[in-house]
Amino acid sequence: MTTITEARAAAPDGTARKLSYVKAFNEGLAQAMREDENVFVAGEDVAGYGGVFRMFDNLLDEFGPRRMIDTPISEAALVGLGVGAAARGLRPVVDLMFMDFIGVCLDQIVNQAAKMKYMFGGALSVPLTITTASGAGLGAAAQHSQSLEAWLAHVPGLKVVMPSDAYTAKGLTVSAIRDDNPVVVMLNKVLLGSAGEVPEEIYGIPLGQAHTARQGSDVTVIALGRMVGEALAAADELAVQGVEIEVIDPRTVQPLDTETMFASVRRTNRALVVHEAVTFGGLGAEIAAQIQDAAFDHLDAPVLRIGAPFSPVPFSPVLEKAYVPDRARIAEGCRRLLERS
C-alpha cells in the first residue's frame, strides 16, 4: 500500500490529509484486512485488475491471491460463497460491481444471508460485507445506474450503509466489515473521485448513527448518499437568501437513526427528505411517516419528499439530468416548505 506515505508527502504542513472517496474506501478495506486475517475479498476483476472502479487497487500486491479472489461472472455463487464462508467464521467482502447486478443474486442476499441467523435460532452470525457501486449521473442507463437501498432496507436482517463522502466511505466500510451482520456498502459512482479529509488511522463510524452535516434552524433536510453534497450546496445557496437549513446524513439507512431527525425537526418544524431512488416506496416514505408519527405536533408543513420520477434511469444526458434530484430542486423544495407556513 502506498496511500498513507503518499498522502503524508502531500500534506507536509500538517493540514488534514485529503483522499478521494475511492481511495478512502480502499484504505479502510486494506486496514480492516490487516486488522483481521479472516477478512478476504472476492468479486469480478477485483484482484488482478483492482476493480473496474479502482476500489481494490494494490490489494493483490499486499494480500496475495489467498485473500484477493477473482471470480467468474457468477453473482449468485459469489454471494453464496460469502454467506457460506461467513457462516463458517470468515469475514468475506464480496463485490457486486454495479448495484443493478443484485438482481441475479437476490436470493442469496435476501433469503439466505439476511435470515440465516434468525432461522438458525441464533446459532450463527453472517458477518458478510457486500460492496457495490450505485447511482446515476454517468450516462450508464437503466441497468447500471440504480439506487436500490429501499429494496434492501426492507429486509429484516440486512444492514445498508450509504457513504456520502470520503470520510464515511472509509469509516462505514470498516464498520461494515467489523459488524457481525450482513451489511451492504453502497458506494456512489459519481463520488468516487471526490476528495475529502480522511484520518490515516483505521476508524469505524457507528452503524445506525446519523450525522448532522450542517446546522440550521429553518428546515431539516435529510439526504442520502450523494444527495448530502447536493443538500449542502443548496444550503449555501439558501444561506445567501437568509434561509438556514439543517442537513442530516443518516449514513446508515438500516438501521436508521430517527432520533437525530426527530430532534432536528422539533427545532426546525419542517422536513424534506431527498434521495436518488424513485420517490415511490423510497426511504423518504419511511422517514416521512416516522417523522409524522413522532413529531406531528411540531410540523408546520407536511414532510416533503424529493426523489426520482417513477421511471427507469434514462440514458440521454438531458433526461438523466432532469431525472436525478439536485441542489436546485432541494433549494426549491425548502422554499416551498417555508412558503406554506
Next chain:
Amino acid sequence: MAQRTSKKSADPAANQETAQVVKDLHERMVRIRLFETEAGKLMEAGRLPGFLHLYVGQEAVAAGVMAALRDDDQITSTHRGHGHAVAKGVGLREMYAELYGRVTGACLGRGGSMHINDLTRGMLGANGIVGAGVPIAVGAAFAARYKGEDSVAVTFFGDGATNIGAFHEGANMAAILGLPVVFVCENNGYAEFTPQSGHMLLTDVADRAAAYGMPGVIVDGMDALAVHRAAADAVARARAGAGPMMIEAKTYRFYDHQGVKGLRHPYRSDEEVAEWKARDPIDLLEARAVADGTATRAELDEVWQRTRDEVAEAIAYAEASPLPDPADLLLNVYSG
C-alpha cells in the same frame, strides 16, 4: 466433446452460391467495422455519453450468423451488441442517434449503447446484464412455436457469460422444451480483464452443450464463411424442429473491454493482440475473395467507400437530431 467444423465444397453450383454469401458477409462485416471504428473515435473525442463495448475484431461472428437468418428470426444480444444489430439490419441512423442520446434513436434516447433494439428486424435487444438475453431468446423461440411460426431465436453471449446461472438455466430449458434456439458463444478469450483460463477450467465452451443434451460445435470465429456454415446448419436444424444447438466461435476483440484503448493493467500481451489482428476477419475474407476470383479489389473497395459514406451520413443525421424532451420522462414506463 464438441465437434470442430470444417467444410469445403467442390461443386460449382455451390461455389456460385458461396460467392454471393461471401459478398453478403463482406458487406455486413464492413458495415460493423466502420460503424464501430467511427463510434470509437466519437467516444474518444468526448462526443458520446456513457459506455461503449465495441465489437471490432468479432465481425465474422455476427455477419456469419445473421446471413443465415431471416428477418423474422429473433436474436438477443449482449452489452457488446452493436455488431449484432448492424448485421441484423438495424439502421445506422437509429443506432448512432441512440448513442448520441437523441430522440430519433433506436430507444428514443432512453437506452443507449447497451439497449439497442429493433423489433422490425427481429433484434430483441442488447443487454446490460450478462447472460440475461439467453432466457429471453428461449422465450422468443417458445412464442414462435406457440404461434405456429417457423422462425428461430439466436442468442449471443460471451465466454464469461457461460458462468452465470441464466445461461445454464436457459440452455437446459430450451433443450427440455425442444425449442428452436441457437446458442452462439462468442469466445473472445476474456471476460472483461480476466482470461478464459481464469474463469473456467474448460478449453472449449462448446463442451458445456453436452451438459444439456444438445450438440455443440466449435468454429473459427475469424472465418466468416465457417461461422456462416455452422450457423446455417444449426438454424436449419432448429427450424426443422430438431431442438437447440450451441456454436462456439473462437474470436478476439481488438479494442479494450470498454472504449477503444486500455488505460491501465496490460491484461493481455501486445504479441497476443498482434497475432489475432494478423487474422483480421475482414482481411481474411477479402484475401480469399480476391484469390478465388469471387470479387475484385475494386469491388471490395467500393463496398468500403459506399459504407463510409453511409456511416458519415448516419452520424450527421444523429448530430442534427433533436434531444428528448425532459417533459416526457414518464414515457413508455407502462403500456396502455
